[in-house]
Amino acid sequence: MTTTVQPPLPIAPVQRPPTGLASDLRAARVVCHRELLRWVKDGRRLLAGLVQPLLWLFVLGTGLSRVVSVGAENVDFRTFLFPGVLVTSVMFTAVFSGVSVVWDREFGFLREMLVAPIRRTSILGGKCLGGAIVATAQAVVILALAGLCGIPYSPVLMLQLLAILFLASLSITAFGLLLGARVANIQSVMPVIQTVITPMMFLSGALYPTSGLPTWLAFATKINPVTYAVNPMRHVVFSHLDLTPEAARVLDPQLTWGGWPVPFALQLVILAALGLVTFAVAVHRFSKTD
Amino acid sequence: MDSESRAAIRVENLQKRFGEVEAVRGVDFEVQAGETFGFLGPNGAGKSTTINMLCTLLRPTGGRAEVAGFDVVSQRNDVRREIGLVFQDMTLDTYLSAGQNLRFHGQLYGVPSDRLEVRMRQVLELVGLWDRRDKDVDTFSGGMKRRLEIARGLLHSPRVLFLDEPTVGLDPQTRASIWEYLDELRRQENLTIFLTTHYMDEAEHCDRIAIMDAGQIVALDTPEALKAAIGTDRVRLEIDDEAAAAAAIKRQFGLEASSVGGALVLQVPDGEHFVPKLLADLGVPVRSVSVTRPTLDDVFMSYTGRTIRDAESAPGSEIPAMFRGRR
Ligand SMILES: Nc1ncnc2c1ncn2[C@@H]1O[C@H](COP(=O)(O)OP(=O)(O)OP(=O)(O)O)[C@@H](O)[C@H]1O
Ligand SMILES: [Mg+2]
Numbered sequence: 001m002t003t004t005v006q007p008p009l010p011i012a013p014v015q016r017p018p019t020g021l022a023s024d025l026r027a028a029r030v031v032c033h034r035e036l037l038r039w040v041k042d043g044r045r046l047l048a049g050l051v052q053p054l055l056w057l058f059v060l061g062t063g064l065s066r067v068v069s070v071g072a073e074n075v076d077f078r079t080f081l082f083p084g085v086l087v088t089s090v091m092f093t094a095v096f097s098g099v100s101v102v103w104d105r106e107f108g109f110l111r112e113m114l115v116a117p118i119r120r121t122s123i124l125g126g127k128c129l130g131g132a133i134v135a136t137a138q139a140v141v142i143l144a145l146a147g148l149c150g151i152p153y154s155p156v157l158m159l160q161l162l163a164i165l166f167l168a169s170l171s172i173t174a175f176g177l178l179l180g181a182r183v184a185n186i187q188s189v190m191p192v193i194q195t196v197i198t199p200m201m202f203l204s205g206a207l208y209p210t211s212g213l214p215t216w217l218a219f220a221t222k223i224n225p226v227t228y229a230v231n232p233m234r235h236v237v238f239s240h241l242d243l244t245p246e247a248a249r250v251l252d253p254q255l256t257w258g259g260w261p262v263p264f265a266l267q268l269v270i271l272a273a274l275g276l277v278t279f280a281v282a283v284h285r286f287s288k289t290d
Numbered sequence: 291m292d293s294e295s296r297a298a299i300r301v302e303n304l305q306k307r308f309g310e311v312e313a314v315r316g317v318d319f320e321v322q323a324g325e326t327f328g329f330l331g332p333n334g335a336g337k338s339t340t341i342n343m344l345c346t347l348l349r350p351t352g353g354r355a356e357v358a359g360f361d362v363v364s365q366r367n368d369v370r371r372e373i374g375l376v377f378q379d380m381t382l383d384t385y386l387s388a389g390q391n392l393r394f395h396g397q398l399y400g401v402p403s404d405r406l407e408v409r410m411r412q413v414l415e416l417v418g419l420w421d422r423r424d425k426d427v428d429t430f431s432g433g434m435k436r437r438l439e440i441a442r443g444l445l446h447s448p449r450v451l452f453l454d455e456p457t458v459g460l461d462p463q464t465r466a467s468i469w470e471y472l473d474e475l476r477r478q479e480n481l482t483i484f485l486t487t488h489y490m491d492e493a494e495h496c497d498r499i500a501i502m503d504a505g506q507i508v509a510l511d512t513p514e515a516l517k518a519a520i521g522t523d524r525v526r527l528e529i530d531d532e533a534a535a536a537a538a539i540k541r542q543f544g545l546e547a548s549s550v551g552g553a554l555v556l557q558v559p560d561g562e563h564f565v566p567k568l569l570a571d572l573g574v575p576v577r578s579v580s581v582t583r584p585t586l587d588d589v590f591m592s593y594t595g596r597t598i599r600d601a602e603s604a605p606g607s608e609i610p611a612m613f614r615g616r617r
Contacts, residue, residue: 023400030397038385108381115347116398117370 004167011044028126035097036163045096047115049138053089056103056207057081057149064265075247083233084102084206086142086165090135091226094169095197097131100174102183106207120286124177125233131173138168150241157240161233168229171275175225204230211253222257231255232264298323298358298450298482299344304540305352306339316353316506321482321498323449326472328495329486330586331502332598337486338378338504341454344484345375345436352559358449371399374448376439378455384428388419388438391427392445399446412514417471433464440471457492468581469495488598493580499586501593508593511585520584522590523561523570527554528577533573542571 039045065077071182102112113123143161146153183192201207203217204226213221221227238252255262299321306314314336321327329337342348344357346366356360358372382391389410396406414420417437436456443451456472457465473495475481485496493499493513500510509516527547529535532554536547539556547556557589558564565591567577590598 027398028398031395034383034390035387037390038383041385107384108379109383110376111347111377111397112381112383113398115345115370116374116395117367117400118398137600 002063003079014160020252023117024119027116027122029235031123031126031173032133035127035134039130039134040056046138049089050091051094052140052143053085056085056088057145060113061085061149075241075243075251076150079151079206079241080209080234080251082146082149082151083161083237084204086139086161087204087226087230087233088166088201088206089142090139090165090169091136091172091197091201091229093135094102094131094172095176095179095193097134098127098178099180099183099193099243100131101127101177101180102189105111105180105188107289115285121283124174124279124286125285128170128173131176132166134167135169136162137172139165148279151237156238157236160165160236163230164233164236164268167271167275171271171278172230174275174279178285181282192268200224200226203227205234206230207251209251210255211250222255223272224275225274227255228267230242232271297321297356298325299327299484301340301344301353302355304340304350305354306336306343306348306353307351312505313348314343316507317500317502317507319507319510321450321484323482324476324480325497325506326476326485327481328485328493328496328499330488330490330590331486332488334504336504336505337502338454341484341486341504345373345452346370354466359455367430372449374446374451376443376451376453376456377438378458380435380439382427382435382439382442385426387424387426387432388414389423389587391438392423392442395442396445409445409447409590413444416444416474417441418467433460435469436460436464437468437471440468444475444479447479448481450460450484451480453483454484454511455488457487457489464493465489467530485612491592493586495567499554501586501590503590503594509589516586516589517584521559522557522584523559523564523585524582525556525558525561525565526580526582528579529554529574530577531574535572535576538566538572538574545569588609 006195046188061078061081101110104113114120116123140162150184151157151193179192179196183189203220203224205221210221210227210231212282235252238248242252254268297320299319301317301319302314302458303318304314305312305316305414317340319327329340331337331478339348343350344355344362346362346369346559349363360368360372362369383394388459392410392414393406396410397403401409408463410423411420414423417440419434419438419441422430430438434606440453440456444452453472457468460468469492476483478513485492487493496513497511498512499516500507502508503518509519511519526536532549533604535554536549539545539547539554545556545558547554549555565579566583590596
């Protein structure tokens with residue numbers, strides 16, 4: 001190892017501008033950039049994020065399409081599954097991005113961020129944004145296979161889907177952060193995800209139509225936040241297909257609260273609001289840890 | 291204006307209690323701007339807890355502290371802007387390259403982008419890592435990671451640099467080189483350095499040292515003054531006729547010499563000036579002479595009644611250092 005000290009350098013101290021909103025935004029951008037760098041570097045994560053949705057669609061979807069009648073002729077089971085699988089894929093990627101704060105804590109990097117002269121909101125906001133971009137970018141790959149599932153490549157449809165997915169990823173990453181704030185160490189991450197995220201996926205109607213469910217299951221679906229991502233996604237997809245009214249009633253039933261039909265826009269507002277509240281709670285929890 | 295004359299760190303009756311554990315029990319000290327100040331103490335003495343309070347990561351349960359003129363509780367962000375930190379445990383992102391870690395840090399601290407690249411090069415050259423700036427940190431050795439963390443701590447030109455056991459777990463060569471970098475830095479920037487260590491030899495690099503034991507400062511002074519307070523050097527003489535020499539020393543100087551491991555050992559206040567007199571007056575042939583000054587180990591011993599090693603293996607203290615190496 002070389003131990004030679006460099007000849008004296010004219011080290012000029014740097015001057016830094018005062019902190020303020022601009023510096024908070026810049027910090028959020030920097031944290032977000034790091035999330036993207038890590039994602040690009042870790043090819044395995046990228047691949048792992050794609051394997052599961054492809055299995056759902058083309059193995060489960062194809063296998064089941066022969067026994068499952070989705071209530072209508074000429075609607076492929078994979079077509080039905082497609083929006084649900086997109087949300088599922090985004091959900092796992094986003095929740096992992098949020099929960100990765102546990103790794104940051106365990107490997108010390110969280111302290112490097114927490115001791116910097118910036119608000120916790122910027123740090124966590126940056127992580128949320130990064131997680132959402134990563135999750136949505138992965139969904140683009142799946143979205144490219146829409147044609148194989150009988151879904152038209154309409155630019156409007158694609159943009160609508162991406163917008164909803166991005167909103168959902170933001171909220172779900174925030175949820176991941178909140179989980180991360182509560183999970184003590186890396187070993188507990190997987191069990192927590194298994195017990196929290198998997199039920200949320202199954203109870204969202206991502207994998208089966210929500211029409212004609214037994215009361216308890218219908219209720220569980222309605223209080224599950226993920227439903228408010230899956231439902232609008234599916235609605236958008238089916239509005240670009242020619243469904244018979246009969247098929248639409250089975251496959252894309254109107255979401256109701258005690259008989260009141262919940263408007264499409266309100267479903268998205270609920271999704272966003274849940275995300276904001278979750279984010280605020282997560283920030284609060286991180287501020288409390290001294 | 292008067293921030294120049296202000297102490298870089300001012301601590302009054304600072305305390306921290308974790309439930310039952312009183313980690314820091316009321317410490318007072320001041321560190322002047324440009325000074326290198328060391329906290330020396332065994333595992334569990336409360337060194338890291340003190341640093342974490344000074345760098346705003348822990349809230350004190352009593353007393354107050356100012357860093358760079360700002361209160362560590364009510365002006366957290368101002369303190370954070372003025373300090374650089376090297377934690378006891380590694381806090382690098384090993385997925386990223388050295389350069390990416392530094393760039394992240396610089397942007398987080400608001401270093402303007404045109405200055406950032408220049409400054410990055412300067413700090414990386416200072417720690418001898420400029421050639422490896424594009425390598426991923428997980429390919430770095432422990433010493434290289436440590437040097438990178440020191441470079442990162444300096445990147446945003448802090449006024450006070452905190453180093454929590456900067457060389458723990460590193461081989462002697464790497465430790466020496468890190469000290470070369472730090473000494474070089476002190477020459478170049480009017481930087482205040484606050485560091486903790488439990489290596490006695492490292493404490494000697496400091497302008498002043500506080501010896502900490504069980505949450506309290508038991509002594510605080512320059513290394514020389516601390517050693518001088520102990521008062522005695524150790525003079526070791528190899529002599530053929532030890533018994534005759536011991537009797538002569540007793541008679542002529544009134545000193546008790548003891549025979550230890552084939553040599554005569556005696557304790558005197560000023561060994562270097564005593565030896566010429568001794569040799570002139572003794573009249574017995576002497577084969578060799580050595581004078582050993584008291585070490586900080588002796589200082590710790592004299593204030594706490596224990597060696598650092600004893601303090602660390604005492605029940606209730608932390609896990610032994612060897613299990614806490616850095617990865
Ligand atoms: N978060 C915490 N919760 C409870 N006790 C703590 C916490 N942090 C430190 N302590 C306790 O406070 C005491 C001082 O710990 P500290 O880490 O400051 O010691 P240290 O001097 O840095 O020791 P070392 O040389 O091992 O780093 C120890 O008894 C430790 O167990
Ligand atoms: Mg410590």
